[in-house]
Amino acid sequence: MTTVLIAGGGIGGVAAALGVAQAGHHAVVLERNAQFTELGAGIQLGPNAFRALDRLGVMEGVHQGAVFVDALTLMDGVTGERITHLPLTGEFRARYGYPYAVVHRVDLYTALLDACRAYETIDLRTDSAVVRYQFDGDEVLVELVSGEIVRGDALIGADGIRSTVRAQLLADGEPRVSGHTIYRSVIPIESVPDEMRWNSVTLWAAPKRHVVHYPIAGGKFLNLAATVDNAATEVVTGRPVDRDLVLDTFASMAATTRAFIDLGRDWRTWVLCDRDPVRRWTDRRVVLLGDAAHPMLQYAAQGACMALEDAVSLRDLLEPGEVDFPLVFERFNDLRADRTGWVQQVSRAIGEQVYHPDGAEARERNTSLGAHTVTRLFELVDELYQEPVPSMPLA
Ligand SMILES: Cc1cc2nc3c(=O)[nH]c(=O)nc-3n(C[C@H](O)[C@H](O)[C@H](O)COP(=O)(O)OP(=O)(O)OC[C@H]3O[C@@H](n4cnc5c(N)ncnc54)[C@H](O)[C@@H]3O)c2cc1C
Numbered sequence: 001m002t003t004v005l006i007a008g009g010g011i012g013g014v015a016a017a018l019g020v021a022q023a024g025h026h027a028v029v030l031e032r033n034a035q036f037t038e039l040g041a042g043i044q045l046g047p048n049a050f051r052a053l054d055r056l057g058v059m060e061g062v063h064q065g066a067v068f069v070d071a072l073t074l075m076d077g078v079t080g081e082r083i084t085h086l087p088l089t090g091e092f093r094a095r096y097g098y099p100y101a102v103v104h105r106v107d108l109y110t111a112l113l114d115a116c117r118a119y120e121t122i123d124l125r126t127d128s129a130v131v132r133y134q135f136d137g138d139e140v141l142v143e144l145v146s147g148e149i150v151r152g153d154a155l156i157g158a159d160g161i162r163s164t165v166r167a168q169l170l171a172d173g174e175p176r177v178s179g180h181t182i183y184r185s186v187i188p189i190e191s192v193p194d195e196m197r198w199n200s201v202t203l204w205a206a207p208k209r210h211v212v213h214y215p216i217a218g219g220k221f222l223n224l225a226a227t228v229d230n231a232a233t234e235v236v237t238g239r240p241v242d243r244d245l246v247l248d249t250f251a252s253m254a255a256t257t258r259a260f261i262d263l264g265r266d267w268r269t270w271v272l273c274d275r276d277p278v279r280r281w282t283d284r285r286v287v288l289l290g291d292a293a294h295p296m297l298q299y300a301a302q303g304a305c306m307a308l309e310d311a312v313s314l315r316d317l318l319e320p321g322e323v324d325f326p327l328v329f330e331r332f333n334d335l336r337a338d339r340t341g342w343v344q345q346v347s348r349a350i351g352e353q354v355y356h357p358d359g360a361e362a363r364e365r366n367t368s369l370g371a372h373t374v375t376r377l378f379e380l381v382d383e384l385y386q387e388p389v390p391s392m393p394l395a
Pocket residue numbers: 007008009010011012013030031032033042043044045128129130131158159160161162163164165182270289290291292298301302303304305306307
Protein backbone atom coordinates (compact mmCIF):
# COMPACT_ATOMS: atom_id res chain seq x y z
CA MET A 1 0.00 0.00 0.00
CA THR A 2 1.31 3.46 -0.90
CA THR A 3 0.39 6.83 0.60
CA VAL A 4 -1.08 9.42 -1.75
CA LEU A 5 -1.26 12.98 -0.46
CA ILE A 6 -4.07 15.10 -1.85
CA ALA A 7 -3.88 18.88 -1.62
CA GLY A 8 -7.44 20.23 -1.41
CA GLY A 9 -10.63 18.66 -0.11
CA GLY A 10 -13.16 20.02 -2.61
CA ILE A 11 -15.34 17.77 -4.76
CA GLY A 12 -12.29 16.72 -6.81
CA GLY A 13 -10.07 16.07 -3.78
CA VAL A 14 -12.53 13.92 -1.84
CA ALA A 15 -13.54 12.01 -4.99
CA ALA A 16 -9.84 11.37 -5.67
CA ALA A 17 -9.34 10.17 -2.08
CA LEU A 18 -12.19 7.73 -2.53
CA GLY A 19 -10.66 6.46 -5.75
CA VAL A 20 -7.22 6.06 -4.16
CA ALA A 21 -8.68 4.08 -1.23
CA GLN A 22 -10.78 1.93 -3.54
CA ALA A 23 -7.62 1.08 -5.47
CA GLY A 24 -6.11 -0.22 -2.22
CA HIS A 25 -3.97 2.75 -1.16
CA HIS A 26 -3.80 5.20 1.70
CA ALA A 27 -5.06 8.74 1.00
CA VAL A 28 -4.29 11.82 3.07
CA VAL A 29 -6.44 14.82 2.18
CA LEU A 30 -4.83 18.12 3.18
CA GLU A 31 -7.51 20.84 3.24
CA ARG A 32 -6.57 24.42 4.10
CA ASN A 33 -9.96 25.31 5.62
CA ALA A 34 -10.95 24.55 9.20
CA GLN A 35 -13.81 22.36 7.96
CA PHE A 36 -14.68 20.22 4.98
CA THR A 37 -17.50 22.26 3.43
CA GLU A 38 -19.06 23.19 0.11
CA LEU A 39 -20.97 26.22 -1.05
CA GLY A 40 -24.71 26.33 -0.34
CA ALA A 41 -25.59 26.62 -4.02
CA GLY A 42 -26.86 24.25 -6.67
CA ILE A 43 -24.93 22.27 -9.22
CA GLN A 44 -26.02 20.49 -12.37
CA LEU A 45 -24.78 16.96 -12.87
CA GLY A 46 -24.85 15.41 -16.32
CA PRO A 47 -25.08 11.67 -16.95
CA ASN A 48 -21.28 11.53 -17.15
CA ALA A 49 -21.11 12.70 -13.51
CA PHE A 50 -23.62 10.06 -12.44
CA ARG A 51 -21.60 7.42 -14.32
CA ALA A 52 -18.54 8.49 -12.33
CA LEU A 53 -20.49 8.61 -9.04
CA ASP A 54 -21.86 5.13 -9.74
CA ARG A 55 -18.34 3.82 -10.30
CA LEU A 56 -17.25 5.43 -7.03
CA GLY A 57 -20.21 3.77 -5.29
CA VAL A 58 -21.88 7.01 -4.17
CA MET A 59 -24.72 7.38 -6.63
CA GLU A 60 -27.42 6.49 -4.12
CA GLY A 61 -26.26 9.11 -1.64
CA VAL A 62 -26.43 11.80 -4.32
CA HIS A 63 -29.79 10.56 -5.64
CA GLN A 64 -31.46 11.31 -2.31
CA GLY A 65 -31.55 15.10 -2.52
CA ALA A 66 -31.33 15.31 -6.32
CA VAL A 67 -34.03 16.87 -8.45
CA PHE A 68 -34.43 14.95 -11.69
CA VAL A 69 -35.45 17.81 -13.91
CA ASP A 70 -37.59 17.08 -16.98
CA ALA A 71 -35.72 19.26 -19.44
CA LEU A 72 -32.99 21.74 -20.26
CA THR A 73 -34.90 24.69 -21.65
CA LEU A 74 -33.33 27.55 -23.57
CA MET A 75 -35.41 30.74 -23.60
CA ASP A 76 -34.88 34.02 -25.41
CA GLY A 77 -34.35 36.36 -22.49
CA VAL A 78 -35.43 39.41 -24.53
CA THR A 79 -38.65 38.19 -26.16
CA GLY A 80 -39.49 35.66 -23.46
CA GLU A 81 -40.07 32.96 -26.09
CA ARG A 82 -38.85 29.40 -25.90
CA ILE A 83 -35.96 28.63 -28.28
CA THR A 84 -35.47 24.94 -27.66
CA HIS A 85 -35.99 22.22 -25.15
CA LEU A 86 -33.94 19.07 -24.46
CA PRO A 87 -36.07 16.43 -22.72
CA LEU A 88 -34.10 14.63 -19.99
CA THR A 89 -36.45 11.76 -19.31
CA GLY A 90 -37.02 8.42 -21.18
CA GLU A 91 -34.95 8.66 -24.37
CA PHE A 92 -32.22 10.77 -22.74
CA ARG A 93 -31.70 8.29 -19.89
CA ALA A 94 -31.76 5.35 -22.27
CA ARG A 95 -29.18 6.98 -24.54
CA TYR A 96 -26.66 7.87 -21.81
CA GLY A 97 -27.50 5.21 -19.23
CA TYR A 98 -27.70 7.78 -16.41
CA PRO A 99 -29.93 10.74 -15.50
CA TYR A 100 -29.40 14.49 -15.53
CA ALA A 101 -30.09 16.11 -12.18
CA VAL A 102 -29.57 19.24 -10.15
CA VAL A 103 -28.34 18.86 -6.61
CA HIS A 104 -27.42 20.97 -3.68
CA ARG A 105 -23.60 21.10 -3.64
CA VAL A 106 -23.63 20.15 0.02
CA ASP A 107 -25.59 16.96 -0.77
CA LEU A 108 -23.08 15.90 -3.42
CA TYR A 109 -20.16 16.76 -1.20
CA THR A 110 -21.62 15.03 1.88
CA ALA A 111 -22.20 11.83 -0.08
CA LEU A 112 -18.53 11.83 -1.16
CA LEU A 113 -17.28 12.78 2.30
CA ASP A 114 -19.37 10.12 4.05
CA ALA A 115 -18.01 7.51 1.65
CA CYS A 116 -14.47 8.70 2.49
CA ARG A 117 -15.17 8.48 6.22
CA ALA A 118 -16.11 4.82 5.85
CA TYR A 119 -12.50 4.07 4.84
CA GLU A 120 -9.84 3.68 7.54
CA THR A 121 -7.31 4.26 4.77
CA ILE A 122 -8.45 7.86 4.21
CA ASP A 123 -7.20 10.61 6.53
CA LEU A 124 -9.12 13.86 6.24
CA ARG A 125 -7.03 16.70 7.62
CA THR A 126 -8.24 20.29 8.02
CA ASP A 127 -6.12 23.43 8.68
CA SER A 128 -3.52 21.94 6.38
CA ALA A 129 -2.73 24.51 3.70
CA VAL A 130 -0.11 23.17 1.31
CA VAL A 131 2.71 25.61 0.58
CA ARG A 132 5.09 23.59 -1.63
CA TYR A 133 6.37 20.14 -2.45
CA GLN A 134 9.77 18.62 -3.01
CA PHE A 135 11.12 15.20 -3.86
CA ASP A 136 13.23 13.04 -1.58
CA GLY A 137 14.17 9.86 -3.42
CA ASP A 138 10.93 7.99 -4.08
CA GLU A 139 8.96 10.21 -1.71
CA VAL A 140 7.17 13.53 -2.01
CA LEU A 141 7.55 15.93 0.89
CA VAL A 142 4.73 18.42 1.27
CA GLU A 143 5.25 21.50 3.38
CA LEU A 144 2.22 22.94 5.15
CA VAL A 145 1.77 26.56 6.14
CA SER A 146 2.40 25.49 9.76
CA GLY A 147 5.87 24.31 8.76
CA GLU A 148 4.93 20.65 9.17
CA ILE A 149 6.30 18.29 6.52
CA VAL A 150 3.98 15.50 5.36
CA ARG A 151 5.54 12.58 3.49
CA GLY A 152 3.91 10.41 0.88
CA ASP A 153 4.64 8.38 -2.23
CA ALA A 154 2.77 10.79 -4.48
CA LEU A 155 0.86 14.07 -4.47
CA ILE A 156 -2.38 14.99 -6.22
CA GLY A 157 -2.93 18.74 -6.51
CA ALA A 158 -6.73 19.08 -6.24
CA ASP A 159 -6.51 22.56 -4.78
CA GLY A 160 -8.76 24.35 -7.21
CA ILE A 161 -8.45 27.13 -9.75
CA ARG A 162 -5.79 29.01 -7.73
CA SER A 163 -3.81 25.86 -7.06
CA THR A 164 -0.58 26.21 -5.12
CA VAL A 165 0.59 22.87 -6.50
CA ARG A 166 -0.04 24.09 -10.05
CA ALA A 167 1.82 27.34 -9.37
CA GLN A 168 4.92 25.29 -8.55
CA LEU A 169 4.38 22.62 -11.19
CA LEU A 170 3.51 24.83 -14.17
CA ALA A 171 4.37 28.34 -12.98
CA ASP A 172 1.82 29.69 -15.46
CA GLY A 173 0.55 32.64 -13.48
CA GLU A 174 -2.92 33.64 -12.42
CA PRO A 175 -6.11 32.31 -14.07
CA ARG A 176 -7.71 34.37 -16.84
CA VAL A 177 -10.35 36.80 -15.60
CA SER A 178 -13.25 36.25 -18.00
CA GLY A 179 -14.85 39.66 -17.45
CA HIS A 180 -18.12 37.87 -16.62
CA THR A 181 -19.79 38.48 -13.27
CA ILE A 182 -22.24 36.02 -11.73
CA TYR A 183 -24.83 36.75 -9.05
CA ARG A 184 -26.21 33.78 -7.13
CA SER A 185 -29.13 33.36 -4.76
CA VAL A 186 -30.82 30.31 -3.24
CA ILE A 187 -34.36 30.89 -2.01
CA PRO A 188 -36.91 28.71 -0.18
CA ILE A 189 -39.48 27.27 -2.56
CA GLU A 190 -42.30 28.66 -0.37
CA SER A 191 -41.40 32.12 -1.65
CA VAL A 192 -41.83 30.98 -5.27
CA PRO A 193 -45.37 31.26 -6.70
CA ASP A 194 -46.78 27.91 -7.89
CA GLU A 195 -46.79 28.96 -11.54
CA MET A 196 -43.01 29.63 -11.34
CA ARG A 197 -42.06 26.21 -9.93
CA TRP A 198 -40.75 24.77 -13.18
CA ASN A 199 -39.16 21.34 -13.08
CA SER A 200 -36.43 22.19 -15.56
CA VAL A 201 -33.07 23.85 -15.81
CA THR A 202 -34.16 27.02 -17.57
CA LEU A 203 -31.69 29.39 -19.20
CA TRP A 204 -32.69 32.83 -20.46
CA ALA A 205 -30.22 34.07 -23.07
CA ALA A 206 -29.85 37.79 -23.79
CA PRO A 207 -27.15 40.12 -25.14
CA LYS A 208 -24.13 39.87 -22.83
CA ARG A 209 -26.14 38.29 -20.04
CA HIS A 210 -28.08 35.21 -19.09
CA VAL A 211 -30.11 33.87 -16.21
CA VAL A 212 -30.39 30.25 -15.08
CA HIS A 213 -32.78 28.78 -12.52
CA TYR A 214 -33.64 25.33 -11.26
CA PRO A 215 -34.99 23.62 -8.13
CA ILE A 216 -32.53 21.92 -5.74
CA ALA A 217 -32.48 19.90 -2.52
CA GLY A 218 -35.48 17.74 -3.34
CA GLY A 219 -37.33 20.86 -4.53
CA LYS A 220 -36.99 22.73 -1.22
CA PHE A 221 -35.11 25.64 -2.80
CA LEU A 222 -34.87 27.51 -6.08
CA ASN A 223 -31.34 28.17 -7.29
CA LEU A 224 -30.90 31.43 -9.22
CA ALA A 225 -27.77 32.42 -11.14
CA ALA A 226 -27.60 35.58 -13.22
CA THR A 227 -24.49 36.33 -15.28
CA VAL A 228 -23.41 39.49 -17.08
CA ASP A 229 -20.45 40.13 -19.36
CA ASN A 230 -19.50 43.47 -17.81
CA ALA A 231 -15.77 43.39 -18.56
CA ALA A 232 -15.01 42.98 -14.85
CA THR A 233 -11.28 42.90 -14.16
CA GLU A 234 -11.14 42.43 -10.40
CA VAL A 235 -11.29 38.90 -8.98
CA VAL A 236 -14.31 38.62 -6.66
CA THR A 237 -15.35 35.45 -4.81
CA GLY A 238 -18.64 35.30 -3.00
CA ARG A 239 -19.01 38.96 -1.99
CA PRO A 240 -22.54 39.95 -0.82
CA VAL A 241 -24.16 42.34 -3.26
CA ASP A 242 -27.08 44.71 -3.15
CA ARG A 243 -30.35 43.33 -4.55
CA ASP A 244 -31.05 46.57 -6.46
CA LEU A 245 -27.79 46.21 -8.36
CA VAL A 246 -28.88 42.77 -9.56
CA LEU A 247 -32.35 44.04 -10.50
CA ASP A 248 -30.83 46.95 -12.44
CA THR A 249 -28.30 44.74 -14.24
CA PHE A 250 -31.04 42.48 -15.59
CA ALA A 251 -33.73 45.14 -16.05
CA SER A 252 -33.61 44.80 -19.86
CA MET A 253 -34.67 41.16 -19.79
CA ALA A 254 -38.12 39.71 -20.47
CA ALA A 255 -40.82 40.19 -17.84
CA THR A 256 -40.81 36.53 -16.74
CA THR A 257 -37.02 36.53 -16.38
CA ARG A 258 -37.26 39.65 -14.26
CA ALA A 259 -39.95 38.03 -12.14
CA PHE A 260 -37.49 35.23 -11.31
CA ILE A 261 -34.69 37.70 -10.54
CA ASP A 262 -37.11 39.61 -8.34
CA LEU A 263 -37.46 36.52 -6.12
CA GLY A 264 -33.75 36.56 -5.25
CA ARG A 265 -32.51 37.58 -1.80
CA ASP A 266 -29.05 37.69 -0.20
CA TRP A 267 -27.29 37.76 -3.55
CA ARG A 268 -23.59 37.00 -3.69
CA THR A 269 -21.28 37.72 -6.57
CA TRP A 270 -18.24 36.14 -8.22
CA VAL A 271 -16.14 37.17 -11.20
CA LEU A 272 -15.62 34.07 -13.31
CA CYS A 273 -12.15 32.86 -14.21
CA ASP A 274 -10.76 30.00 -16.26
CA ARG A 275 -7.58 29.04 -18.08
CA ASP A 276 -6.55 27.99 -21.55
CA PRO A 277 -6.10 24.22 -21.78
CA VAL A 278 -2.59 22.87 -21.20
CA ARG A 279 -1.45 19.43 -22.26
CA ARG A 280 0.90 18.52 -19.36
CA TRP A 281 0.09 18.68 -15.69
CA THR A 282 2.42 16.12 -14.12
CA ASP A 283 5.80 16.42 -12.46
CA ARG A 284 7.08 12.89 -11.74
CA ARG A 285 5.13 11.88 -8.59
CA VAL A 286 2.90 14.95 -8.64
CA VAL A 287 -0.22 15.42 -10.74
CA LEU A 288 -3.09 17.92 -10.91
CA LEU A 289 -6.80 17.03 -10.90
CA GLY A 290 -10.10 18.90 -11.25
CA ASP A 291 -10.04 22.70 -11.43
CA ALA A 292 -6.32 22.77 -10.58
CA ALA A 293 -5.67 21.03 -13.91
CA HIS A 294 -8.44 22.32 -16.18
CA PRO A 295 -10.55 25.16 -14.74
CA MET A 296 -13.42 26.14 -17.00
CA LEU A 297 -16.31 28.56 -17.15
CA GLN A 298 -19.49 26.98 -15.82
CA TYR A 299 -21.44 27.38 -19.06
CA ALA A 300 -21.41 23.68 -19.94
CA ALA A 301 -22.01 22.83 -16.25
CA GLN A 302 -19.11 20.39 -16.40
CA GLY A 303 -16.31 21.48 -14.01
CA ALA A 304 -17.29 19.17 -11.17
CA CYS A 305 -18.36 16.48 -13.65
CA MET A 306 -14.81 16.54 -15.09
CA ALA A 307 -13.28 16.34 -11.59
CA LEU A 308 -15.41 13.25 -10.87
CA GLU A 309 -14.39 11.68 -14.17
CA ASP A 310 -10.76 12.43 -13.30
CA ALA A 311 -11.09 10.62 -9.97
CA VAL A 312 -12.47 7.49 -11.65
CA SER A 313 -9.88 7.59 -14.41
CA LEU A 314 -7.04 7.81 -11.90
CA ARG A 315 -8.48 5.07 -9.72
CA ASP A 316 -8.72 2.73 -12.69
CA LEU A 317 -5.02 3.22 -13.44
CA LEU A 318 -3.85 2.54 -9.89
CA GLU A 319 -2.96 -1.10 -9.22
CA PRO A 320 -2.85 -2.30 -5.60
CA GLY A 321 0.66 -2.70 -4.12
CA GLU A 322 3.65 -0.95 -5.66
CA VAL A 323 2.82 1.84 -8.10
CA ASP A 324 5.03 3.47 -10.70
CA PHE A 325 3.53 6.91 -10.01
CA PRO A 326 5.35 8.89 -12.70
CA LEU A 327 4.09 6.41 -15.30
CA VAL A 328 0.53 6.23 -13.92
CA PHE A 329 0.28 10.01 -13.70
CA GLU A 330 1.51 10.43 -17.27
CA ARG A 331 -1.06 7.93 -18.49
CA PHE A 332 -3.78 9.68 -16.52
CA ASN A 333 -2.73 13.03 -17.98
CA ASP A 334 -2.72 11.54 -21.51
CA LEU A 335 -6.16 10.05 -21.01
CA ARG A 336 -7.71 13.22 -19.67
CA ALA A 337 -6.02 16.15 -21.43
CA ASP A 338 -7.88 16.09 -24.75
CA ARG A 339 -11.31 15.68 -23.23
CA THR A 340 -10.95 18.23 -20.45
CA GLY A 341 -9.24 20.73 -22.79
CA TRP A 342 -12.09 20.32 -25.24
CA VAL A 343 -14.69 20.93 -22.50
CA GLN A 344 -12.78 24.06 -21.37
CA GLN A 345 -13.08 25.39 -24.92
CA VAL A 346 -16.69 24.30 -25.38
CA SER A 347 -17.61 26.09 -22.15
CA ARG A 348 -16.26 29.38 -23.47
CA ALA A 349 -17.85 28.89 -26.88
CA ILE A 350 -21.31 28.21 -25.42
CA GLY A 351 -21.15 31.53 -23.59
CA GLU A 352 -20.20 33.47 -26.71
CA GLN A 353 -22.28 31.66 -29.31
CA VAL A 354 -25.39 30.54 -27.44
CA TYR A 355 -25.91 32.52 -24.23
CA HIS A 356 -24.76 36.05 -25.06
CA PRO A 357 -25.30 36.89 -28.76
CA ASP A 358 -27.11 40.05 -29.79
CA GLY A 359 -29.17 41.17 -32.86
CA ALA A 360 -28.75 39.10 -36.03
CA GLU A 361 -26.57 36.54 -34.26
CA ALA A 362 -29.24 36.00 -31.63
CA ARG A 363 -31.93 35.62 -34.31
CA GLU A 364 -29.73 33.13 -36.17
CA ARG A 365 -29.22 31.18 -32.93
CA ASN A 366 -32.97 31.05 -32.33
CA THR A 367 -33.70 29.89 -35.86
CA SER A 368 -31.04 27.22 -36.03
CA LEU A 369 -31.42 25.79 -32.52
CA GLY A 370 -35.19 26.07 -32.74
CA ALA A 371 -35.18 23.94 -35.89
CA HIS A 372 -33.25 21.04 -34.31
CA THR A 373 -35.06 17.79 -33.71
CA VAL A 374 -34.60 16.13 -30.33
CA THR A 375 -32.32 13.59 -31.98
CA ARG A 376 -30.11 16.38 -33.34
CA LEU A 377 -30.00 17.98 -29.88
CA PHE A 378 -28.87 14.66 -28.43
CA GLU A 379 -26.13 14.49 -31.06
CA LEU A 380 -24.91 17.92 -29.96
CA VAL A 381 -24.43 16.77 -26.36
CA ASP A 382 -23.31 13.18 -27.05
CA GLU A 383 -19.63 13.99 -26.63
CA LEU A 384 -20.22 15.49 -23.22
CA TYR A 385 -22.44 12.81 -21.79
CA GLN A 386 -21.37 9.57 -23.39
CA GLU A 387 -18.54 7.41 -22.09
CA PRO A 388 -15.40 9.60 -22.48
CA VAL A 389 -13.47 9.11 -25.70
CA PRO A 390 -9.82 9.62 -24.73
CA SER A 391 -8.57 10.46 -28.20
CA MET A 392 -10.98 13.35 -28.78
CA PRO A 393 -9.02 16.15 -30.50
CA LEU A 394 -9.03 19.77 -29.34
CA ALA A 395 -11.61 21.81 -31.26
C1 LIG B 1 -20.91 29.71 -10.62
C2 LIG B 1 -20.43 28.32 -10.85
C3 LIG B 1 -21.35 27.34 -11.23
C4 LIG B 1 -20.91 26.05 -11.48
N1 LIG B 1 -21.81 25.11 -11.86
C5 LIG B 1 -21.39 23.86 -12.14
C6 LIG B 1 -22.31 22.87 -12.55
O1 LIG B 1 -23.50 23.12 -12.65
N2 LIG B 1 -21.83 21.61 -12.82
C7 LIG B 1 -20.51 21.30 -12.70
O2 LIG B 1 -20.13 20.15 -12.95
N3 LIG B 1 -19.61 22.23 -12.31
C8 LIG B 1 -20.01 23.49 -12.03
N4 LIG B 1 -19.12 24.43 -11.62
C9 LIG B 1 -17.69 24.06 -11.51
C10 LIG B 1 -17.38 23.34 -10.21
O3 LIG B 1 -17.85 24.09 -9.11
C11 LIG B 1 -15.88 23.13 -10.07
O4 LIG B 1 -15.35 22.64 -11.27
C12 LIG B 1 -15.57 22.13 -8.98
O5 LIG B 1 -16.08 22.58 -7.74
C13 LIG B 1 -14.05 21.93 -8.87
O6 LIG B 1 -13.76 21.10 -7.78
P1 LIG B 1 -12.25 21.01 -7.28
O7 LIG B 1 -12.29 20.08 -6.11
O8 LIG B 1 -11.35 20.69 -8.41
O9 LIG B 1 -11.86 22.47 -6.81
P2 LIG B 1 -12.47 23.34 -5.61
O10 LIG B 1 -13.91 23.10 -5.45
O11 LIG B 1 -12.01 24.73 -5.83
O12 LIG B 1 -11.76 22.76 -4.32
C14 LIG B 1 -10.42 23.07 -4.01
C15 LIG B 1 -10.20 22.81 -2.53
O13 LIG B 1 -8.81 22.99 -2.25
C16 LIG B 1 -8.66 23.79 -1.09
N5 LIG B 1 -7.36 24.45 -1.21
C17 LIG B 1 -7.03 25.48 -2.01
N6 LIG B 1 -5.73 25.77 -1.88
C18 LIG B 1 -5.22 24.90 -0.98
C19 LIG B 1 -3.92 24.68 -0.44
N7 LIG B 1 -2.88 25.42 -0.81
N8 LIG B 1 -3.76 23.67 0.47
C20 LIG B 1 -4.81 22.90 0.85
N9 LIG B 1 -6.06 23.08 0.37
C21 LIG B 1 -6.27 24.05 -0.55
C22 LIG B 1 -9.86 24.72 -1.10
O14 LIG B 1 -10.14 25.22 0.19
C23 LIG B 1 -10.95 23.79 -1.63
O15 LIG B 1 -11.57 23.06 -0.58
C24 LIG B 1 -19.52 25.73 -11.37
C25 LIG B 1 -18.61 26.71 -10.99
C26 LIG B 1 -19.06 27.99 -10.74
C27 LIG B 1 -18.06 29.03 -10.36
